């Protein structure tokens with residue numbers, strides 16, 4: 677086998693995230709936030725406030741979001757509808773790769 681291909685295969689770690697989780701847990705794992713404008717932001721901090729949560733992005737935005745597993749952001753995150761990473765957030769390449777390889781699954785253990 678070609679050395680290069682071997683290298684790529686080694687790096688490919690598939691991460692599984694259960695779909696039916698609360699948004700908080702979802703964001704807490706991927707550390708990414710899909711904005712309505714289609715930009716993907718890096719999450720700097722996340723604060724659990726029960727039914728809502730406070731999201732702070734690396735580019736300095738801070739806002740309150742509903743913690744629901746069926747919210748827009750949860751859907752956008754699962755479906756990977758945000759294609760443009762925020763330039764100000766400077767999301768590292770490995771994080772985007774990890775996100776793109778993440779499998780959102782229905783399966784329960």
Ligand SMILES: [Zn+2]
Nearest residue numbers: 717735762765
């Ligand atoms: Zn940003």
